[in-house]
Amino acid sequence: MSISVVYPTYLSAVVEPSKVVEIAQKLNSMGFDHVKSVTGIDFLEENKIVVVYHVSSFEDDELAQFILELKTSVDRLNPRIKSLIEIWPSAEFPERETTDLMGVTFDGQPKKERLMLIDNFEGGPPLRKDFKLKTEGIDA
């Protein structure tokens, strides 16, 4: 685990995927009480997907100035990670969005149905680098 200060109000923590829940609990007890966004970044050459949680605080006025990003990387072929929905309930919708668009499975997420895409969507997660678009219009 490594913590760095990107700029004075923006902190970055890179952690192992197995320790995410433990560190999230610590952050929650420190006063970071909600998740602002969950993002998946696809690194095709390095064969990994980086999952980023942005967390901040509503209750604590001092912590509310800061945003902390909790970064972890998972295997691209089997992207599985534990859900943080029990620690931060506001992670539910962004996690389901990441599942839809990036194909990351969050264990412990109670709702399995799609959030953003239609149910019979074809062609895998659309925001991955190797997603192939069907060309339409005059070039097709």
Added chain:
Amino acid sequence: MENAGGTQNLKNAKNNFEKTIRKVGKRKPFSSVRNWGISFSLWPVHFTTACCGTEFAAAFCPRYDAERFGVLPFVGTRQCNVIFIEGTLTKKMAEAAKIVYDQMPEPKFVIAMGACAIDGGIFWNSYNIVRPHEILPIDAYITGCPPRPEGVLKGLIMTQEKIRKRGTPYPES
């Protein structure tokens, strides 16, 4: 039995009368009056698919005041006969648009608004959009990204002229 025959005759007479009225309604003096009436009672449904909805709302507010053309948005789909496709149409929203269109009573008209509703706009060739002309019969297109409220009014007036001059594009029953 006599009574039942009487009801049958009454039904036949009613059917014939309705058929005659429909035939007469398609002929010149009556059809033009009917189309004139339709063109000044266009009620768009409140169905905002994307950001063009703000310009659509501005067109019906006091400064531009589209109500002077006989057009006012309503909430219920059963009371409306115009649907504006306001901007980009995602696959999930396209299902809803189709349901809303099917719920509206005939005669009904579709106006596509903005670059996204014409051919995708900035979302052209994306994984999640539908071009509205693939699922709905479009009567008028409004260009712009987003169109100005004047453009919305122009689209409405063009639709009214289309109804009055060239006949209505809906299938006659």
